[in-house]
Amino acid sequence: MSRRTIATVILLATLSVVGVVLTQVLWLDRAFNVQKQEAELHLRQQQQLDKQFNDRVTIALTAVAEKILSINKDPSDLYDAVKQARPNYFAVAINDTVHPYLLEALLRKEFMRRNIVDDFEYGIYDCFTDSVVYGNYVSLLDSTVADTARHSQLLKLDKDGHYFGVYFPRRNSSLWEPKPRSRATWIYPAIVTLIVFGFFAYSLLVILRQKRLSEIKNDFIGNMTHELKTPISTIALSSEVLCEPGIEREPERLRMYAGIIRSENERLRTQVERVLQLATLDRENLALKRERVDLHAIIGEVCASFAVQVKERSGTLGTDLQAQRHTVTGDTVHLTNMLFNLVDNAVKYSPGLVEVTIATRNEGGQLCISVRDRGLGIRREDQRHVFERFYRVPTGNVHNVKGFGLGLHYVQQIVHAHGGTIGLASEPGAGSTFTIRLPINHDAA
Numbered sequence: 001m002s003r004r005t006i007a008t009v010i011l012l013a014t015l016s017v018v019g020v021v022l023t024q025v026l027w028l029d030r031a032f033n034v035q036k037q038e039a040e041l042h043l044r045q046q047q048q049l050d051k052q053f054n055d056r057v058t059i060a061l062t063a064v065a066e067k068i069l070s071i072n073k074d075p076s077d078l079y080d081a082v083k084q085a086r087p088n089y090f091a092v093a094i095n096d097t098v099h100p101y102l103l104e105a106l107l108r109k110e111f112m113r114r115n116i117v118d119d120f121e122y123g124i125y126d127c128f129t130d131s132v133v134y135g136n137y138v139s140l141l142d143s144t145v146a147d148t149a150r151h152s153q154l155l156k157l158d159k160d161g162h163y164f165g166v167y168f169p170r171r172n173s174s175l176w177e178p179k180p181r182s183r184a185t186w187i188y189p190a191i192v193t194l195i196v197f198g199f200f201a202y203s204l205l206v207i208l209r210q211k212r213l214s215e216i217k218n219d220f221i222g223n224m225t226h227e228l229k230t231p232i233s234t235i236a237l238s239s240e241v242l243c244e245p246g247i248e249r250e251p252e253r254l255r256m257y258a259g260i261i262r263s264e265n266e267r268l269r270t271q272v273e274r275v276l277q278l279a280t281l282d283r284e285n286l287a288l289k290r291e292r293v294d295l296h297a298i299i300g301e302v303c304a305s306f307a308v309q310v311k312e313r314s315g316t317l318g319t320d321l322q323a324q325r326h327t328v329t330g331d332t333v334h335l336t337n338m339l340f341n342l343v344d345n346a347v348k349y350s351p352g353l354v355e356v357t358i359a360t361r362n363e364g365g366q367l368c369i370s371v372r373d374r375g376l377g378i379r380r381e382d383q384r385h386v387f388e389r390f391y392r393v394p395t396g397n398v399h400n401v402k403g404f405g406l407g408l409h410y411v412q413q414i415v416h417a418h419g420g421t422i423g424l425a426s427e428p429g430a431g432s433t434f435t436i437r438l439p440i441n442h443d444a445a
Contacts, residue, residue, distance in 0.1 A: 024189040060110040088171040100135045123154040124164045231264035288331040296326045315354025323360035329441045330418045338414045341407040342371040350375035372433040378426040387412040
């Protein structure tokens with residue numbers, strides 16, 4: 001997939017996600033506006049109903065006050081006798097005290113007459129004792145409720161004269177309060193949006209990962225073609241020379257070209273083995289032939305394999321074997337290849353004087369093996385990729401480092417297969433140190 005195609009896919013996906021989010025926002029805004037309008041309409045309706053109820057209560061209580069004046073034969077006129085002290089509490093001014101039973105009878109009659117059927121409580125204020133004398137709890141529709149209802153503490157007003165109060169306990173407020181917005185209104189769109197975002201992010205990650213794998217695969221194929229083509233060409237040329245007439249009369253020249261063929265054939269075999277190692281790891285069925293393995297002995301063999309190569313470059317390949325217990329349970333072949341790859345990288349990525357040290361020590365019931373070099377080093381941003389398949393660390397102006405980018409991936413897989421861990425410490429220009437920790441075979445003598 002080309003860069004332009006990926007950019008187009010990302011752009012279209014981004015526009016789709018933005019479109020989904022905008023649709024959700026517009027839908028929520030419209031839903032909230034509709035809910036707000038419904039709340040305002042309900043509020044106006046409720047306010048109108050409350051006003052009608054309050055007016056009927058005021059008219060009924062005014063009639064009760066006039067009836068009390070008539071019974072007491074009081075000629076005075078009580079102007080604006082009814083006051084609404086609270087949304088559900090009314091106070092009625094009178095000139096004298098009134099008997100509770102008489103007051104209850106008058107209230108019942110007037111409320112029934114005005115079709116006011118809400119439960120109510122009443123109390124009479126006695127100005128001589130400065131207290132509200134409780135009357136009764138009245139239920140016009142169900143008389144049994146009054147026997148079990150909980151009586152309220154009637155409010156005492158800041159008034160000097162006599163008055164009685166009527167309280168409607170079931171009418172909490174004359175103003176309707178709109179219900180809070182339901183969480184379901186925004187939770188569902190939020191979940192859908194998060195799912196879309198998650199799917200978009202995952203898809204984008206997969207696309208970029210596939211693109212990177214494709215680029216790495218192409219680099220691998222290019223490197224492999226070059227690495228395999230060079231020794232094949234060299235072997236072909238050397239074979240042609242050996243086929244020349246009279247070559248047998250030049251033994252030195254014959255041995256030289258035979259040595260070239262042998263060297264290039266060994267190089268070709270090594271490259272093929274590395275590719276086969278990768279194929280074995282890809283099948284995820286790596287079969288280890290487990291046995292007791294002396295890592296110090298393997299280190300000696302690996303050092304012997306590189307002795308000539310390091311000597312030709314006037315370098316050193318030293319050891320610092322301090323581990324007292326150096327026997328592990330594992331596969332001899334794979335453990336040998338593991339150390340071979342690490343030392344091979346240390347030598348290849350040391351463009352100047354080769355200085356490689358293999359050290360061992362025991363730490364916390366484990367065998368620690370470190371391979372340290374004084375070569376190019378690895379940048380911090382590259383260190384987290386060095387164990388990936390096909391990945392090769394950029395070497396700047398050094399172009400003579402051959403390989404497929406398989407060695408460290410193979411090393412990591414072998415270490416993990418043996419129940420161990422591998423770490424890297426490196427600084428550009430100061431070299432690198434790879435440290436392997438493997439469990440010790442405690443049954444070893």
